[in-house]
Amino acid sequence: MPLLDVEGIEKSYPGVKALAGVDLSVDPGEVHALLGENGAGKSTLMKVIAGSVVPDAGRVVLGGDEVPFGDAQHSRQRGIGIVHQELSLVPQRSVAENVMMGRWPRTRMRTVDWKRLRPEARHHLDRVGLSVDERRPVSDLGMAERQQVELAKALSSNVRVLLLDEPTSALSEREAGRLFEIIRELKSDDVAILYVSHRLTEILRIADRITVLRDGHLVDTVGAAGVEETQLAQMMVGRKTTVGQRSRAPAPSAGAGVALRARSLSRLPRLKPIDLELREGEIVGVFGLVGAGRTRLARTLFGLEPATDGELEIAGRAVTIDSPAKAIGAGLGYVGEDRAAGLVPRMSVASNITLASLTEVARGPVVDFGSEREVAKRYVDELAIRVASIDQPVESLSGGNQQKVVLARWTCSQARVLVLDDPTRGIDVGAKEEVFRLVEELSARGVATLYLTSEIREARMLSHRLLVMADGRIVREVSPEAEEEEIMTAAGGAHV
Numbered sequence: 096m097p098l099l100d101v102e103g104i105e106k107s108y109p110g111v112k113a114l115a116g117v118d119l120s121v122d123p124g125e126v127h128a129l130l131g132e133n134g135a136g137k138s139t140l141m142k143v144i145a146g147s148v149v150p151d152a153g154r155v156v157l158g159g160d161e162v163p164f165g166d167a168q169h170s171r172q173r174g175i176g177i178v179h180q181e182l183s184l185v186p187q188r189s190v191a192e193n194v195m196m197g198r199w200p201r202t203r204m205r206t207v208d209w210k211r212l213r214p215e216a217r218h219h220l221d222r223v224g225l226s227v228d229e230r231r232p233v234s235d236l237g238m239a240e241r242q243q244v245e246l247a248k249a250l251s252s253n254v255r256v257l258l259l260d261e262p263t264s265a266l267s268e269r270e271a272g273r274l275f276e277i278i279r280e281l282k283s284d285d286v287a288i289l290y291v292s293h294r295l296t297e298i299l300r301i302a303d304r305i306t307v308l309r310d311g312h313l314v315d316t317v318g319a320a321g322v323e324e325t326q327l328a329q330m331m332v333g334r335k336t337t338v339g340q341r342s343r344a345p346a347p348s349a350g351a352g353v354a355l356r357a358r359s360l361s362r363l364p365r366l367k368p369i370d371l372e373l374r375e376g377e378i379v380g381v382f383g384l385v386g387a388g389r390t391r392l393a394r395t396l397f398g399l400e401p402a403t404d405g406e407l408e409i410a411g412r413a414v415t416i417d418s419p420a421k422a423i424g425a426g427l428g429y430v431g432e433d434r435a436a437g438l439v440p441r442m443s444v445a446s447n448i449t450l451a452s453l454t455e456v457a458r459g460p461v462v463d464f465g466s467e468r469e470v471a472k473r474y475v476d477e478l479a480i481r482v483a484s485i486d487q488p489v490e491s492l493s494g495g496n497q498q499k500v501v502l503a504r505w506t507c508s509q510a511r512v513l514v515l516d517d518p519t520r521g522i523d524v525g526a527k528e529e530v531f532r533l534v535e536e537l538s539a540r541g542v543a544t545l546y547l548t549s550e551i552r553e554a555r556m557l558s559h560r561l562l563v564m565a566d567g568r569i570v571r572e573v574s575p576e577a578e579e580e581e582i583m584t585a586a587g588g589a590h591v
Contacts, residue, residue: 096159098123098287099144099256104153106139106311108491110483113139114150115311121256123285126278128298128319130291131308132331132525134481134493137291138179140308141258144289145177146170157256168197174255178245178262186234191216193233194247219247224273237390238432239266246274257281260291264520267384267549268583275301293522295324307331332525343575344535346559347376353411354543355512357396360405366391367568368405373512373543378534380558380575381547384586388567389547390432393516396545397429398422409512423451428505430498432517437501440490444482445471447489447500451508474503479529495522502533513537513544519553531557551579 097120106114114136121127131137142148144155146167155162157173184193192199194216200208216229225243233241246262263271278288278301292298298305299319307314307330314330351374359368366388373379383389394400396407401417408414409425416422422429428451431437438447448471449456456467471485478499482492489500498518505513515534519527534544534557548554554561555575563571563585571585 100156106150112311121287124282125303126288128290128302128305135308136311176249176254177258184233191229219251223247256287258289328524351375356408358406375541378544380554380561382554383564387564426511428510428513430515430518443486445485448503495526516547
């Protein structure tokens with residue numbers, strides 16, 4: 096008998112049918128994977144089950160009893176835990192406070208019992224393999240560490256059903272491996288797990304059954320045994336894809352000019368002196384594990400964490416970039432690992448796209464909204480961004496479509512150097528193909544791209560040259576055709 100039964104769930108938003116009568120069941124001790132493109136309805140379904148979204152129709156049954164909608168606290172008390180893709184932590188609070196959020200132990204005087212709270216939080220942090228000081232504010236942590244705190248928070252209650260929405264999107268292979276060990280432990284305790292991921296390889300590694308959604312409709316539920324990645328990708332997008340079968344775009348000519356050159360660029364102590372060169376039209380991949388320094392390099396180049404030493408040239412001209420405004424003025428574009436930080440959530444899709452190109456859509460100090468809409472429409476069509484209207488708030492889009500809005504902004508701005516930090520984190524196979532296509536089209540136009548990623552397959556697939564980072568420095572340059580084992584060995588800190 097299923098532990099979790101989802102029956103006939105429907106949910107509509109203005110202009111969008113998010114879920115159209117979806118049925119799903121998860122047995123005790125089963126990992127049931129949920130696949131679909133961005134906007135297919137996966138996250139909405141997870142939020143309905145977790146009690147944070149009220150559907151228009153349907154019901155959720157847990158252990159034979161119907162669960163009331165719209166009461167997340169009741170769902171938690173019944174044993175439904177969730178790890179959201181867009182994390183639900185309170186940055187100003189400590190790690191321990193976040194792990195035990197809503198369940199802080201109290202003294203007899205009704206004040207927080209810190210002597211109990213911190214050790215209890217430490218127990219759950221150790222379980223997920225996170226060694227940070229539990230007294231640190233969450234705002235001090237990187238994306239991967241925050242994701243582990245979110246997981247520890249979910250596990251801190253007595254879960255019967257665990258909902259995991261892209262739980263490995265910011266984790267290294269080692270950290271993901273620890274998560275899979277936890278999943279196996281939970282399976283042995285008869286916990287039902289509903290698992291959302293765009294990483295088809297890991298889905299086939301851990302899932303027992305797989306359900307695919309497309310445009311809010313249930314496509315099919317299949318057993319994981321014997322299914323191939325290409326079959327799943329085709330079910331998700333409704334057509335054949337080139338997943339895992341791409342050919343690398345032609346490299347720029349030997350005479351291509353230098354678009355960006357860094358000499359001994361550093362932000363000590365975390366970012367050691369870096370020497371780096373990108374030529375016009377070149378895609379240079381930077382691969383590194385979590386904590387290698389990829390994100391700090393990206394943020395330093397864009398002026399979010401200005402360099403403390405070293406020299407930087409853009410198109411042969413020496414520049415000092417100590418703010419994003421100066422980076423944009425020098426012709427740089429940046430997509431960070433946290434896409435929400437790159438968007439103005441309540442502004443329209445059109446306004447977010449033109450945000451770095453206001454001089455192109457303004458008449459004097461006043462924005463020409465007709466021109467803005469015309470420009471934005473062109474990029475929405477070019478990148479196949481799914482919107483009901485370019486006037487809708489960007490916060491209403493799915494994660495993958497939000498990421499494409501950020502990419503559209505820098506395409507619109509005519510940036511000559513793009514710094515992309517894990518741009519496909521948490522987006523589906525169809526959206527990944529569109530990102531890859533855009534990067535290659537920009538390369539053909541002479542745009543230089545620094546493509547920083549924790550996905551070794553992406554690094555090898557796209558890059559003309561591949562750099563490996565470890566411990567805050569570039570430790571090696573390898574051929575994109577190099578074996579994964581060789582690249583991983585260098586990423587692990589072997590300076591060979």
